[in-house]
Amino acid sequence: MxxxxxxxxxxxxxxxxQETAQNNNRSGIGRKIDIxxxxxxxxxxxxxxxxxxxxxxxxxxDTGDTWRNSIxxxxxxxxxxxxxxxxxxxAPAEEIGFQLNKMGIDPAKDIEAVILTHFHxxxxxxxxxxxxxxxxxxxxxxxxxxxxxxxxGGYLPQRRPIWFKPELIDFTANPTGGFSxxxxxxxxxxxxxxxxxxxxxxxxxxxxxxxxFTYFLAGDASYNEENIRNEKTDGVTFxxxxxxxxxxxxxxxxxxxxxxxxxCHDRNSMTRLANKQTFA
Numbered sequence: 603m604x605x606x607x608x609x610x611x612x613x614x615x616x617x618x619x620q621e622t623a624q625n626n627n628r629s630g631i632g633r634k635i636d637i638x639x640x641x642x643x644x645x646x647x648x649x650x651x652x653x654x655x656x657x658x659x660x661x662x663x664d665t666g667d668t669w670r671n672s673i674x675x676x677x678x679x680x681x682x683x684x685x686x687x688x689x690x691x692x693a694p695a696e697e698i699g700f701q702l703n704k705m706g707i708d709p710a711k712d713i714e715a716v717i718l719t720h721f722h723x724x725x726x727x728x729x730x731x732x733x734x735x736x737x738x739x740x741x742x743x744x745x746x747x748x749x750x751x752x753x754x755g756g757y758l759p760q761r762r763p764i765w766f767k768p769e770l771i772d773f774t775a776n777p778t779g780g781f782s783x784x785x786x787x788x789x790x791x792x793x794x795x796x797x798x799x800x801x802x803x804x805x806x807x808x809x810x811x812x813x814x815f816t817y818f819l820a821g822d823a824s825y826n827e828e829n830i831r832n833e834k835t836d837g838v839t840f841x842x843x844x845x846x847x848x849x850x851x852x853x854x855x856x857x858x859x860x861x862x863x864x865x866c867h868d869r870n871s872m873t874r875l876a877n878k879q880t881f882a
Contacts, residue, residue, distance in 0.1 A: 604792065604812045605655040606819075608864065608872045609701050611666025612692030613646035614724055619837040620687065621647075621825045626833070630840030637687055637837045646691070647867040649724055651698050652819050653707075654810055658788045659714030660707060662698070663808050663819045664866060665728030669694045676761070683756055690724055699731030710734055717787065717795070718768070719821025720805045721747035723758040725866070730763055738787070740797075741770035743804030755802070756838070773797045773806075779855045784809075798823040798852065800845025801838055807852070815878060816861045823848055826868040827881065830856075856881035 619640045623633050652663040669692045670676045677684040694700070699709045707713070715736040718725060720743045729737070747757045773783035773795075781796040787808075788794075798807040801822040808819040822838075824830045830849050839845040856863050860880045864871045873879070 603655075603657075604810060606810060606812070606817050606864075606875060607653040607655070607705075608875050609651045609653060609666075609698065610648045610696070610872070611651050611698050611701065611728065612649045612669075612690065612696045614649055614667075614867060615643050615646050615689040615691070617687050617837070618642040618644055621836060622829055622834045623837045623839075623842070626835055626842060626846060628842065630842060633837040633839065633842070638682065647825070648869060648871070649690070649692070650864075650866045650868075650871055651728070652808075652864065653702075653705075654793060654808075656714075656788060656793060656810075658790070660712055661787065661793060662713050662716045662732075664719055664725040664821065665716060665731070666696075666698045667692050667724040667727030668697060668730070670761075671723075671727070677758075678753075681754065683754070690727075692727070697731065698728040702731075715787065717808055718743075719798075719807060719819070719823075719866070720802050721752075721759075722756045722802065722822070723761070725821070726758075726762070729766060733763065733765055737766070737768040738795075739768045739770060740804035740806050741772050743802060743806070744768060744770055746803045755840075771795065779809075779858070780851050781855070798848045800841060800848040801836060803841075805848075814860070815880060816859050817875075818852065818856055818861050818863045818881075820852065820863060820865040822866055823852060824865050826865055827863045827870065827874070830863060830865075830881075853881075 654661040709731040718739040785795040810817040835845040
């Protein structure tokens with residue numbers, strides 16, 4: 603039996619135009635200008651992490667962020683992305699390690715692997731809780747994470763644990779469900795990864811084929827299911843055409859088999875999961 607649990611690890615408050623760009627035809631740079639000028643913030647969005655309980659072990663999708671965002675100097679003050687465009691609010695007890703412990707799961711011993719949809723700070727801030735766990739991510743996204751562009755665009759490689767050596771994957775084979783490639787995580791093939799680029803370079807999503815439904819753990823491929831339905835790309839992407847193609851791929855996949863779509867910042871993800879509400 604496979605079980606999916608959504609765990610909220612704090613809140614993110616971002617500009618309206620980060621969540622959905624005003625115009626799908628707006629360039630990547632133009633979107634950043636729009637976000638910077640936008641005076642409006644959305645209501646707080648959840649920072650969701652997904653626990654997959656599988657016969658081969660417990661798998662965690664993303665790690666949420668850390669309370670250390672509240673410490674002066676933790677976020678680079680020179681970067682307007684961190685100072686003007688988004689605010690992360692995480693209490694210490696909301697961090698993923700503490701929440702897993704409350705569930706009777708030791709994060710240092712009881713997680714088979716952590717899968718990172720991408721390396722943005724609100725998805726990697728909880729890595730400290732997993733010092734002896736396989737960490738899996740996209741090679742392409744990891745390269746961006748370490749780059750100068752990455753430091754400007756929402757990554758904090760300088761805050762990674764000193765032991766951090768992720769297992770990096772490339773999407774080169776096994777096309778499935780309209781996606782150009784896939785990468786199996788479990789021996790039975792019921793958990794696998796697909797490329798969902800657009801929000802950032804090398805972004806991936808996690809597909810779980812459960813007993814009755816398929817679960818599409820979308821990370822930040824979209825901020826919410828509605829934007830996937832309406833093919834509305836976010837303001838963060840530097841490649842709007844790639845992001846739009848990804849939304850169409852997810853939409854097609856979720857329409858062709860009973861699929862529960864679960865982005866990481868969707869206020870309705872937990873409700874859809876509880877009610878087994880599929881996309882179609």
